[in-house]
Each structure stands twice: as structure tokens, then as C-alpha cells.
Amino acid sequence: MNGWRERLRMNLGAIGARARVRVVASWRERSWIVGETIFPFLAMSAFVLVYRGLKAPRIYEAFVVLGGAMIAYWNNILWSMASQFFWEKEQGQLQLYLITPISRMAILLGMALGGIAMTTSRAVVILTGGILVFGIPFPWDRALPAFGLFLLTLGAVYSLGMILSSLFLMWGREAWYTATLFQEPIHLASGFYFPVRALGTVAASLASILPIAVGLDGIRQVLYGEAAHGFLPLRWIPVVLVALLALFLFLAHRSLAFMENMGKREGRLTLRGD
Amino acid sequence: MKRSLEVIRASSWLGWQVEANWADPFLFFVYAIAKPLATTLILFFMVRIVSGGSATEDTFLFLFLGNTFFLYVTEVLIGISWAVFRDREDYETLKYIYTAPIHFLPYLLGRGVTKMATATLGVLVALVFGRFVLGLPIGDAHTPWGLVVLATLLGLVAVVWLGIILAGASLIVARHSINMNEGLSGLFYLLSGAVFPLEVLPGWARTISLGLPFTYWLELLRRLILGRPYAAPLAHMPDMTLWGVLALSTAVLTVFALLWFRWCEHVARSRGLIDWKSNY
Numbered sequence: 001m002n003g004w005r006e007r008l009r010m011n012l013g014a015i016g017a018r019a020r021v022r023v024v025a026s027w028r029e030r031s032w033i034v035g036e037t038i039f040p041f042l043a044m045s046a047f048v049l050v051y052r053g054l055k056a057p058r059i060y061e062a063f064v065v066l067g068g069a070m071i072a073y074w075n076n077i078l079w080s081m082a083s084q085f086f087w088e089k090e091q092g093q094l095q096l097y098l099i100t101p102i103s104r105m106a107i108l109l110g111m112a113l114g115g116i117a118m119t120t121s122r123a124v125v126i127l128t129g130g131i132l133v134f135g136i137p138f139p140w141d142r143a144l145p146a147f148g149l150f151l152l153t154l155g156a157v158y159s160l161g162m163i164l165s166s167l168f169l170m171w172g173r174e175a176w177y178t179a180t181l182f183q184e185p186i187h188l189a190s191g192f193y194f195p196v197r198a199l200g201t202v203a204a205s206l207a208s209i210l211p212i213a214v215g216l217d218g219i220r221q222v223l224y225g226e227a228a229h230g231f232l233p234l235r236w237i238p239v240v241l242v243a244l245l246a247l248f249l250f251l252a253h254r255s256l257a258f259m260e261n262m263g264k265r266e267g268r269l270t271l272r273g274d
Numbered sequence: 275m276k277r278s279l280e281v282i283r284a285s286s287w288l289g290w291q292v293e294a295n296w297a298d299p300f301l302f303f304v305y306a307i308a309k310p311l312a313t314t315l316i317l318f319f320m321v322r323i324v325s326g327g328s329a330t331e332d333t334f335l336f337l338f339l340g341n342t343f344f345l346y347v348t349e350v351l352i353g354i355s356w357a358v359f360r361d362r363e364d365y366e367t368l369k370y371i372y373t374a375p376i377h378f379l380p381y382l383l384g385r386g387v388t389k390m391a392t393a394t395l396g397v398l399v400a401l402v403f404g405r406f407v408l409g410l411p412i413g414d415a416h417t418p419w420g421l422v423v424l425a426t427l428l429g430l431v432a433v434v435w436l437g438i439i440l441a442g443a444s445l446i447v448a449r450h451s452i453n454m455n456e457g458l459s460g461l462f463y464l465l466s467g468a469v470f471p472l473e474v475l476p477g478w479a480r481t482i483s484l485g486l487p488f489t490y491w492l493e494l495l496r497r498l499i500l501g502r503p504y505a506a507p508l509a510h511m512p513d514m515t516l517w518g519v520l521a522l523s524t525a526v527l528t529v530f531a532l533l534w535f536r537w538c539e540h541v542a543r544s545r546g547l548i549d550w551k552s553n554y
Contacts, residue, residue, distance in 0.1 A: 040460065042461045046460065046463045046468070049470040054333065057324075060324060090364055193320055198323045
């Protein structure tokens, strides 16, 4: 009994410690705050102006702003979660995680919570800027259910990040390039800048394996109803997200154990000279 | 000069190894073309979904060209500055470059050459994709392809020196400021009117836009390839004026980049930042 409590205490401590590093770091570097907030907003603005240049209805600009906010989380998953073990390996820190009696899932959960805290500042600036600068319509009366769906989406997306993290655990420099490959193509497949339905039924169905595509589709439907051009029926979306969350958590747990064992056997968890 | 050219050649080879030797050629090819094709298709779907409005094939053609050539800005700009972070913190080789009998600036220019090569691959694939898959009327018998190449090269000079400016900044900021580099690339994407007509920008932003070499570069490329102007605020400018403005702004950028980079190097060395590690 005491052993179980002790393990829980240590893992909770690890979650808090790993998250704290990110929260503290994100406010320590002023250049990061600017880089994480103002510039991404400007980049997103280009896509808002594409629609403005096309004289599209104002609601399309809202699609871009919501997509821009979600991109912040996806990029955080790619660069600060999936590929983080790769960076840690390069720095010689991965082996320190492996010799502690802490679950890898606890480390990743800490990274996820810290990453969400870091990224939320960027998402909030994008959303606020979208409302104040571009005057996008935002129905505040539907914000609460949209926020609930957003939290569910984050859970599923960061669970996917844990799976990616286990894959990246094995990789060397290709991790860097793979993360790059998962940027724009995923922005396309997830419908960050347009309703995912525009991809067509087959492509949009395939994209539904990505929780961020499903979640964004749902959030847009909650906020804008029929005008969101949703793909999946709204009532299905929370169910799909919960299913993806459970599936990805299970797969992440199995995948981490498998990859760690394989990495140990093949000697790929450390670099020469560590 | 000869020594600098040798350094550029060696570092571009090194850059190529860093970029490409992690994968077989096919996988690397996929990597190189994924971004330009994905951004092209994002714009394609954006235009298609509102095509019931005023969007036409002609509208998409201008967006397509701006977006495709802007790939040079994204890749080279971020690539050069990111080389600083990678060498400083991942490979930890920056300090050795400084202790070697070479200058860091030509080394970085060489790394930029590698990024130019990979960006060129992406641009060419995107143009072929646009022409033959999306069926866009890109170029005809009257298109002055020689001038298109010349204009591309001139614009690239500006991009490289801007990359050097960012690389100088990267020497004195933490690793996660890669967001700053990507953000600046996004800022130029916004202000140069790569994917929308300049006239939709608010007045103050349009003023800044008209101070950027990329605005004239993209307009010139569009005119050379399509034979007609795109940005209303530049419509009154003859092609020769666009060439002149692009050349002049590139020269000014070059001088500023040299001064700025020298100052950043001095600061980085005096603060002991050459072997800084800042990955949290």
C-alpha cells in the first residue's frame, strides 16, 4: 500500500516538476513571449487577409483565427513534445529520466501540461487579436460548450503527442525533419484555414483520425452552427474525441514501453560520448 | 576573397550533409516538396470554398505565384538563422568554428546556399504541380524566363542578407527564439502581399510593405510570368522601376546586414554566448 502511495507521490512530483520547467522558462525569456504571441498572430493574419482579399464572408476569417489558435498547440506538440525526447537525448538528459523510478507517461504528462500553459498565451493572443483587430464574429453565449470541446480536443491531441514522442525516441536527426513534415501537411489535412469538409468526403474521413481536425470542426460547429460547414455531426464529435483519447493513451503507454525496450537493446537511447 | 569562397563551398557541402544524409533520396525529396505542395493546396481549398464569391482562377494564380516564390524567404531566412542554434546548441560546434582560422559570415552564407538549393527544388516542384496538376496557365512562349531567373536571383540576395541579420540576432538570443525567426517570416508573408492584394492591408501596413524588397520582388516575378500587374499600389510603376527599387533596397539591406552582424558577433563573444545552451 505504501509502495503504491509512494509511486503516486513521485509521479505526481515528476509531472509538476516537468511542467514547472516550461512555465518558468516561458516567462523568463522575454524574446520567447514576443515570439510566441505577436509574430504567430501576424503570420495568421496573412491567411485572414487572403479571405478578405477574396471578399469572402466574415465567418471565414473566424475559421482562420480559430485554426491559428489550434496551430499553436499542434506546433507545441510537434516541437516540444514529440521531438522533445530527441532533444533530451542530444543533451544527455534522456538517460537521467530512464534511471529514475518514474513513469515515462508522467514525464510526458508534465511536458504536456507545461506545454499547454506555455502555448495558451499564444492562443489567447491570436484569439483576442482576431476579435479586436479583425472584428471576427465570436458568439460568447456559446463559448462555454466550445471550451469544453476544446479541452477534450487538447486531451486527445496531447495523447497523440505521447505516441509521437515514443516514435521519436528511437530516431536521430530524422526526428527533426519528420516534425517539419507534420507541419503544413497537417495544417492542410486538419482544415486549420478552411472547413475540413472542403477536402471531400474521403480525405476528410481520413483526416478524422487527427483529433485536432475533429475538435476544430466541432468547435466551429458549436460556435457558428450550420455556417461552419461541419463534416462530422456535432453529437458524434465528443464521442469520437473520447474514443481517440482513450485509444491514444493506451497506444502511447504500449508504444513507450516497446520503444524504450527496443532502444535499450539497440543502444539508441544515448549518444556516443554521453 | 578566395578563402571566403572556399569556406562557402565547404560549409554548403556541410549544410547539404546536415540536410540530406539522414534519409534516402526519395524520402528527402518528399520532405523537400511536402511544405510547398501543402501550402499550395491550403490556398487552393481556401479559394475554392469561396469561389462562389469573387474568387476566380486568375485570383488563385496570383496567390499561387506569390506563395510559391515566398518559399525562398521562409526556407532561406529560417534556415540560416536556425543553423546558428543547431551549431551552437545541438552539435555544439559553433565554438570550434570560432576557434578555426575562418570567419563565421562566409560559413553562414554557405549554409544559406544549401537552403537555396532545397528551396529551389520545392519551388520547381510547386510550379510543375500548379502547371500540370492544377492546370494553371503559368508562362507561355512570350514569358522571359531568363529575366525570371535573374529577378529570382536578385531577390535571393536580399533574402540571404536578411537571413544574416536574423542569424546575428540568433547569436544573442536563446534557442526558443526560433519562434521569432518564424514569426518574422510570417510577418514578411503578411506585409509583402504574397497571398493577397496589397490594397487589403490597412494604410500604415501598406506603407511598411512598400519599404520591403520582397513586395517589389514578388510583383516583378508576377509581372514577368503573367505579363500583367497585380498589386494596385504598384500598378503605376514600370517594370524598370521595380528592378531599380529591388536592386537599391537589396544594396541597403546588404550594408545594414554586414554592420548588424558584426555588432551581434561582438556582443555574443563579449557576453560568452558562443557556447550557450538554452533548451528547456
